[in-house]
Amino acid sequence: MIIEIVKNFVELCKIPSPSGKENKLRDKILEIYGDLGEWKIDEVGNMYLKVGKGEKSLLLNAHIDTVPVDQDEINVVVEDEIIKSDGKTILGADDKSGVIAILEGVKRKKNSLKGVVDIVLTVEEETGLKGAKNINLSFIDAKEGFVFDLHNPPGEIVNESPYHNTFKFFIHGKASHAGAEPEKGVNAILLASRAISKIKIGKIDEETTSNIGIIKGGNATNVVPDFVEVHGEARSRDENKLLNLTDEIINIFIEEVEKGDGKIDYYLNREYNGYKIKEDDNLILFIKKVFESLNIKPFIRPTMGGSDSNIFHEKGIKTLVLSCGMMNVHTKEEYIKIEDLEKTVDVVEKILDLYFDW
Numbered sequence: 098m099i100i101e102i103v104k105n106f107v108e109l110c111k112i113p114s115p116s117g118k119e120n121k122l123r124d125k126i127l128e129i130y131g132d133l134g135e136w137k138i139d140e141v142g143n144m145y146l147k148v149g150k151g152e153k154s155l156l157l158n159a160h161i162d163t164v165p166v167d168q169d170e171i172n173v174v175v176e177d178e179i180i181k182s183d184g185k186t187i188l189g190a191d192d193k194s195g196v197i198a199i200l201e202g203v204k205r206k207k208n209s210l211k212g213v214v215d216i217v218l219t220v221e222e223e224t225g226l227k228g229a230k231n232i233n234l235s236f237i238d239a240k241e242g243f244v245f246d247l248h249n250p251p252g253e254i255v256n257e258s259p260y261h262n263t264f265k266f267f268i269h270g271k272a273s274h275a276g277a278e279p280e281k282g283v284n285a286i287l288l289a290s291r292a293i294s295k296i297k298i299g300k301i302d303e304e305t306t307s308n309i310g311i312i313k314g315g316n317a318t319n320v321v322p323d324f325v326e327v328h329g330e331a332r333s334r335d336e337n338k339l340l341n342l343t344d345e346i347i348n349i350f351i352e353e354v355e356k357g358d359g360k361i362d363y364y365l366n367r368e369y370n371g372y373k374i375k376e377d378d379n380l381i382l383f384i385k386k387v388f389e390s391l392n393i394k395p396f397i398r399p400t401m402g403g404s405d406s407n408i409f410h411e412k413g414i415k416t417l418v419l420s421c422g423m424m425n426v427h428t429k430e431e432y433i434k435i436e437d438l439e440k441t442v443d444v445v446e447k448i449l450d451l452y453f454d455w
Contacts, residue, residue: 213238251444256373305339387447
């Protein structure tokens, strides 16, 4: 059984599936797991499968996209009880380990389920949770469940995630010849630099961060630049802290640009809302029981990252994010231990053993 799990996992990992290019992986999933039931695909490419019958439903989610891959095939290496790439690309265990765990676990329990399992495999998670934001709720009955999309061996439980804002500033100056008459220009890059130097960047406190990630502007070294774009973000598990920090950043940019005779426009977007589930919540008590029954030590922690779970919460489906063995994600050193892959399948199987009688 372990051999088959590894074989199927390797088959999925071999197929590059960067965000927006998941079609080949989707076809492979249908080829291997088509007999689990009748799959549905929505307009953005999300995959849905409903397995079992009964009054009680449970959601299981993972995403099928990865961060960018610049090769037509990933060379997967299995050695010393570890699965990795050849070092030239990512492996794709994020989040194919979650996909395999769900599908193999459901396959084991398909004929003995006491309720309904709603499997939702989303696209474009890595580039802004697009798949989750566009899920078709008419395909889903469950009001709670688990998202398998967290690094580290099985046992970790995320119960708290941040609110996340992104912002773009469009700063307009005035062009002039940088050598002949620079005094006639208004340097948009300089105005942006003055603003950036005054805002808080990095770790603000234990639950709040901010970052400037993209600066675009200028055409030539001999021209005073008349336009620059600045893109950044802010996150906090406390929404009021996020609102205050975002307002502070915007106000500083406006003040510095206008003080320097420039003009500014900006765009602010809430990428997703945060959530917090108390440690005595019934769903946490349940998953702790699952882990303990498998002799896995549960560990509850907050995160500063977002996932499909944030969107499910917004849509009225309470979910917990669980670790599924992947390590060094988003790097060419990504790997997963075969033991942890198998153990995550065991977690899914045990969830399905216990949930419908809980």
